[in-house]
Amino acid sequence: LLALTGLLGAWLANRLTAPLREIGLTARAVASGDLARRAPVTGHDEVGQLGQALNEVATRLGDDITRLQRLERVRSEFLGNVSHELRTPLAAIQGFIETLLDGAIDDPKVNRDFLARAFKQTGRLNALLTDLIEISRIESGELRLSPRYFDLTALVRTITDELRPLAEGRRVSLVVEPGPTVEALGDRDRLRQVLTNLVENAIKYNRDPGEVRLTTVQTPAGPEVRVADTGIGIAADELPRVFERFYRVDRSRSREVGGTGLGLAIVKHLVEAHGGTLIVESKPGVSSTFGFRLPAARLTA
Ligand code: ADP
Numbered sequence: 001l002l003a004l005t006g007l008l009g010a011w012l013a014n015r016l017t018a019p020l021r022e023i024g025l026t027a028r029a030v031a032s033g034d035l036a037r038r039a040p041v042t043g044h045d046e047v048g049q050l051g052q053a054l055n056e057v058a059t060r061l062g063d064d065i066t067r068l069q070r071l072e073r074v075r076s077e078f079l080g081n082v083s084h085e086l087r088t089p090l091a092a093i094q095g096f097i098e099t100l101l102d103g104a105i106d107d108p109k110v111n112r113d114f115l116a117r118a119f120k121q122t123g124r125l126n127a128l129l130t131d132l133i134e135i136s137r138i139e140s141g142e143l144r145l146s147p148r149y150f151d152l153t154a155l156v157r158t159i160t161d162e163l164r165p166l167a168e169g170r171r172v173s174l175v176v177e178p179g180p181t182v183e184a185l186g187d188r189d190r191l192r193q194v195l196t197n198l199v200e201n202a203i204k205y206n207r208d209p210g211e212v213r214l215t216t217v218q219t220p221a222g223p224e225v226r227v228a229d230t231g232i233g234i235a236a237d238e239l240p241r242v243f244e245r246f247y248r249v250d251r252s253r254s255r256e257v258g259g260t261g262l263g264l265a266i267v268k269h270l271v272e273a274h275g276g277t278l279i280v281e282s283k284p285g286v287s288s289t290f291g292f293r294l295p296a297a298r299l300t301a
Contacts, residue, residue, distance in 0.1 A: 019047045027054055035062040081246045085128055085261070089121040096121075124258065131262035135245065138269045145187040145273055149297070152184040152191075152223050153216050159195050160214060163203065171209040172229075174199070182216045184223040185297035190270050195225065197263045198290045202229035204257040205288070219293065226279060226291035233284040243268040243278070267292075 019042065026039035035058055039051035096118040105111050137143060160174045167174045184191070202212040206229050215226045234242060234249055241247045246261040248254040254261060271278050271292045279291035 016047070019051065023047070023051050023054060026051075026058075030054070030058045030061070035065070078245060082132065085246065086125070089124045089128070092121045093118045093125075124255075124260075127258060128260045128262075131260045131266065134266055135262055135269070138266065138273075143190075143269075143273060145190060147186050147274075148188065149183055149185050150188045152182045152225065153179070154181075155188065155192060156195065156214050156216050156225060159192065159199055163196070163199050166200070167203045167212065170203055170206065172203050172206045173209070173211050174203075175211060175213045177213060177215040179216060180218070182218045182223045183297070184294050186274050186276075186294055191274070191294075194267050194270050194292065195227070197267050198227045201263065201290065202227045202231065202288070204259070205229065205253070206231040220296070222276075222294045222296040224279070224291060224293040226289050228287060228289040230287050233286050233288050234282040235284050236282075239280060239282060242280075264290075 019040070023039045026037050029037040038055045038058065041048050041051040041055065096114045100111060100114055104114055156176060160176055164174055199212060199214070206212065210230045212230075213228045215228070217224050232250075238249050242249065243264045245265040248259065248261050267290075268278060274294055276292050276294040279289065279293065282288040
């Protein structure tokens with residue numbers, strides 16, 4: 001009887017310690033970085049629950065690490081893009097100055113031209129730095145909106161008046177569709193920035209001669225602005241990507257028209273910060289329509 005009790009005791013002890021041993025081994029493996037390792041879970045007793053909890057921790061840890069790795073990849077890709085974008089105009093400026101110093105300064109046929117080109121590149125650097133500061137301010141959560149009721153139709157008119165000289169220079173006519181006044185609730189200055197960006201793009205990526213048509217409507221879902229152009233359009237597979245930082249469909253055209261590749265990324269942030277939705281449609285070679293819809297303002301009595 002004594003021997004039998006001893007054997008039973010040993011069997012029971014083993015039955016209890018074997019899963020615990022497995023859990024211990026798994027915990028050690030996970031701790032040393034093997035996040036794919038899982039403890040075999042048998043039963044719903046305390047030991048089973050312990051195994052399950054350990055497995056959940058390993059899964060969550062794995063997910064967190066994947067997310068951090070993705071963020072790190074995006075961050076270093078962004079830094080790579082930033083340095084490339086800054087280096088290009090800087091290298092051009094350096095090149096022009098070097099050529100001038102090497103003797104071109106005495107050649108009246110080229111010296112003004114070289115200086116003008118270098119000056120243009122400083123403008124590009126400036127625009128890039130302004131957009132970079134803006135995007136980092138937005139992405140670090142520093143952006144504070146000051147929403148108020150304002151006349152969206154009047155804002156559209158102000159922006160078209162401001163951008164008319166740019167449009168005329170490119171033989172693009174700006175047309176504001178007539179319609180009833182549309183009120184909106186939002187940060188007027190930020191939405192002005194959004195609209196300026198969209199109208200500038202509609203002018204820059206248009207034809208010669210071309211047209212930009214602006215429509216403002218109060219839909220049941222909220223106020224909406226659309227900026228439709230008669231431009232080069234964007235292919236369907238590129239359409240969702242144009243809101244990514246530094247993504248350009250045609251890099252040389254963007255550079256030629258003074259683009260930074262950050263405008264639409266800023267637009268997206270600002271519209272989403274308002275709880276709004278972006279509108280984007282395009283027929284390649286025919287037209288593009290960019291716009292946004294703000295949430296319907298809840299009028300308080
Ligand atoms: P960029 O400073 O290069 O204009 P954006 O972020 O404003 O950068 O736009 C990203 C890209 O999307 C542009 O380089 C251009 O290729 C494309 N794009 C933007 N707006 C239009 C438009 N209205 N028509 C055609 N292409 C456009």
